[in-house]
Amino acid sequence: MNQCVTALPSSLSGHRFDRERHWAAALTLTFAQRHGATRMMRARHHGPLRVQRPFYPEGRGEACHVYLLHPPGGLVSGDALTIQAHVESGAHALLTTPAANKLYKADSQGVAWTQHTQLSVEDGGALEWLPQETLAFDGSRGEQRTSIDLHGSARCLGWEVMALGRPASELPYVSGRIEQHFRLTLDGKPLWLERQPLDPLHPRFTGRWGQGGATVQATLWAVGIADAAGALEALREALPDTPRWAVTVRHGVLLLRYLGNSRNEAWAICEQAWHLLRPRWIERAAHTPRIWLT
Template sequence: MESQINSQAEQTYGYGSDRSWLARLQLKLEADSSGHTRLKNLEFEGPLRIQRPFYPEGGVCHLYLLHPPGGIVSGDKLSISAFGTSGSQSLLTTPSAGKIYGRDSDGVVQGQSVRLHVENGAECEWLPQETIVYRGANAVLDTQVELTGSARFIGWDLVCLGRPAAGEVFDSGRLDQHIRVWRDGRLQLNERLQLEGNSALRTSRAGLNNNNVFGTLLAVGEQWNSALLDALRSRLAAPDFTVTERLGVLLVRYLGDDMNRCRDGMWQAWGLIRPELMARPACIPRIWLT
């Protein structure tokens, strides 16, 4: 009888292995007759919102995605989707680092799913601030980008394992990170990291080599010229940073122990890539500097 009461209490108050709290945000962006991109549709459920659109560089729509709880706990499932119609120009970012806290005693999965669809002639930038994965988390980060025709895209995913400044090492827990990019139904990039905190992948030289910070910037457009690749390699010092290109996907990677260095390098890379891909200089979102 006591176990039955406890089971009922778990269901009532949201505890237990089947807990699931969904937050959902869906956006649609369209270019108007003047060339300005407008937010034409917004649907949300749970604690996911946006601030009003900003236009610091003319017609490009800057959107700040807000998650008021400030972190993801066991059972949280954040779902973000954005649809950029032909001719739209958008930049999506976040006001602060995301946090994925340690899992509960049931080990319930927690995480975020991002779906970005960019139509022919549209441009989209997905530039969230970093994600901090706490010791003991059971985290899933899944990002999918679907491009059609001449769509252009720049995005990044920056991750810090544990809290090195506080002496917290990611020596327990799990991270499942998946990044996929399609163009016209053809898979151009498919990367997956399945990391256990106590695994050799985190500690070995063939893996993360005990580093806590890693990041990937990807840019997808037309063929890249060698001068840009040379400029990126000259600006971003090896071995922390690497630059590669394949099937039209340009990749800038960081592996090290300094999120400030990772972030600064990605900003510099973005500053070189954006004028080449989107014919306009990088415009730092104001929220990054507050």
């Protein structure tokens, strides 16, 4: 298998427990078309971020499925995760995770965590970014940044599902702050820019003009659908008839939003939308990663 897996040198910055604590982890992946198949050509890691070996459940000439592994299972104060994935022309990668990501309560000093995801796709490449949901515990403090850089006819489909608090344990999200940033560009020009603070003490969190007290939110995006208007109508006809989700197309980006109180419902809507959109997006039926079924 033509791939390079490299471990970066360890950092000394993690061995502190004051306000300057910093536990860094990074993962850099590159996918390229080689001999009729998408290969993972590069996988550099530092700290507790890894990948399993690539899978080809759809056939060797189809999407390369890769599972991103973060053994700690969540982010605590001082954690700094950086994930970079680059897809070259003609390659097709599907990235997902084996379990939900957890954002734990900040320490007594309120030190924040950070999670930065940088995705790039060259002209003629395709990327599916389909992580399992993120669970934010009460008191979590941090920043999420997702940057997607597309070029030419690059295609990208992905989602982010966020659940706040642990309602089943009667532990709602009533303190903390999570800052979310999304940036999607095509040939350097912005198509979708968004900033969203999740702060229970801000009027937006409970106001009907904002979060409205909802504990679960999700966003699905797709770029590269030839008939985006037709896809939009198909989603409106096929998905559950509920006011908790809506879909639109702006600047060639299809955006589906969910705002409610059920992470199972949010996930089900995103997965159903993916199954419906994928044949329109790349003329291939959706193939559910087996890790979702374990």
